[in-house]
Amino acid sequence: MTGLILHHYDASPFTQKALRMFGLKQLAWRSVETPMIMPKPDLTRLTGGYRGTPVLQSGADVYIDTQLIARELERRHPRPTLFPADNRGLDYALVKWGDDFFQAGLEMAINLVGPSWDNAFAADREALFDHLSFARISEDASHAITQLRAHCALLEDQLADGRAFLSGDEPGLVDIQAFSVPWFARAAMPVTEKLLARFDSLPPWEARVAALGEGIRTDITAAVALAEARLGQPDLSTNIDADDPLGLQPLAKVAVEPADFSRRGVVEGELLRLTPLTIAVLRRDSELGDIVVHFPRLGYRVSPL
Numbered sequence: 001m002t003g004l005i006l007h008h009y010d011a012s013p014f015t016q017k018a019l020r021m022f023g024l025k026q027l028a029w030r031s032v033e034t035p036m037i038m039p040k041p042d043l044t045r046l047t048g049g050y051r052g053t054p055v056l057q058s059g060a061d062v063y064i065d066t067q068l069i070a071r072e073l074e075r076r077h078p079r080p081t082l083f084p085a086d087n088r089g090l091d092y093a094l095v096k097w098g099d100d101f102f103q104a105g106l107e108m109a110i111n112l113v114g115p116s117w118d119n120a121f122a123a124d125r126e127a128l129f130d131h132l133s134f135a136r137i138s139e140d141a142s143h144a145i146t147q148l149r150a151h152c153a154l155l156e157d158q159l160a161d162g163r164a165f166l167s168g169d170e171p172g173l174v175d176i177q178a179f180s181v182p183w184f185a186r187a188a189m190p191v192t193e194k195l196l197a198r199f200d201s202l203p204p205w206e207a208r209v210a211a212l213g214e215g216i217r218t219d220i221t222a223a224v225a226l227a228e229a230r231l232g233q234p235d236l237s238t239n240i241d242a243d244d245p246l247g248l249q250p251l252a253k254v255a256v257e258p259a260d261f262s263r264r265g266v267v268e269g270e271l272l273r274l275t276p277l278t279i280a281v282l283r284r285d286s287e288l289g290d291i292v293v294h295f296p297r298l299g300y301r302v303s304p305l
């Protein structure tokens with residue numbers, strides 16, 4: 001069986017993106033609930049060290065990051081498309097805008113909700129987001145809130161002509177990207193309602209994106225997912241872009257890690273495929289056998305070992 005399995009917890013804004021992708025495409029998928037903090041032994045057994053949320057699995061293929069999850073779902077299930085206005089490159093580029101938007105929400109949450117986090121959760125997030133000084137972040141609280149509001153003002157502008165979705169009549173990846181931050185801000189921080197009170201087009205648009213749903217979910221255990229990884233047969237072909245600036249050879253030993261805003265873990269393996277937009281690495285796991293871990297290129301660092 002090589003159906004889609006998502007490793008996640010629902011409170012994550014990035015999980016919400018994956019759920020709306022399943023919803024837009026009306027896909028059936030299976031859910032493994034992960035812990036919100038380390039340790040996550042089942043997830044890191046599968047990924048080889050990546051601990052972020054969410055992670056998509058299909059047999060012995062593991063897809064890291066919602067950017068790549070979008071790409072893989074679109075490849076497997078092209079209709080309905082995530083790109084209704086045919087702006088594929090631009091819409092993927094907006095993933096980076098989505099990350100900036102998330103940063104504003106994150107800094108706001110650390111300020112407003114952080115003081116009520118229990119010690120274990122606070123310590124985990126401080127290690128994860130080590131580019132932010134938790135002790136000093138309150139000095140910049142108002143600034144973070146202005147940034148969140150500015151991003152929301154862009155959405156309000158885009159929706160001001162009465163369109164249903166950001167690109168027009170149909171929902172797409174760009175709506176899913178943008179939706180997750182106001183969703184999280186409203187859910188976690190009551191002050192958000194007042195901050196966004198003047199942005200009238202946002203709530204009905206948010207409701208339309210939420211109404212995409214999550215496709216058809218079935219809960220399973222991590223043991224079932226790991227058993228499928230053990231039985232799976234990933235594609236072991238190699239394909240390295242001859243013009244790639246890193247000049248790596250097929251099966252070179254590499255480490256891959258996020259080069260963006262959080263320390264979500266390093267994965268070591270043998271390089272199978274490397275293109276301008278994707279990375280695939282083979283892990284030979286003592287319990288699971290051959291696992292191929294796929295990453296987006298944008299925002300991920302590949303280092304020779």
Ligand SMILES: N[C@@H](CCC(=O)N[C@@H](CS)C(=O)NCC(=O)O)C(=O)O
Binds near residue numbers: 013052064065
């Ligand atoms: N660029 C990644 C970001 C994922 C991310 O930062 N997820 C957060 C959850 S919202 C996370 O990993 N938190 C720590 C954890 O779940 O262990 C993606 O799009 O998937």
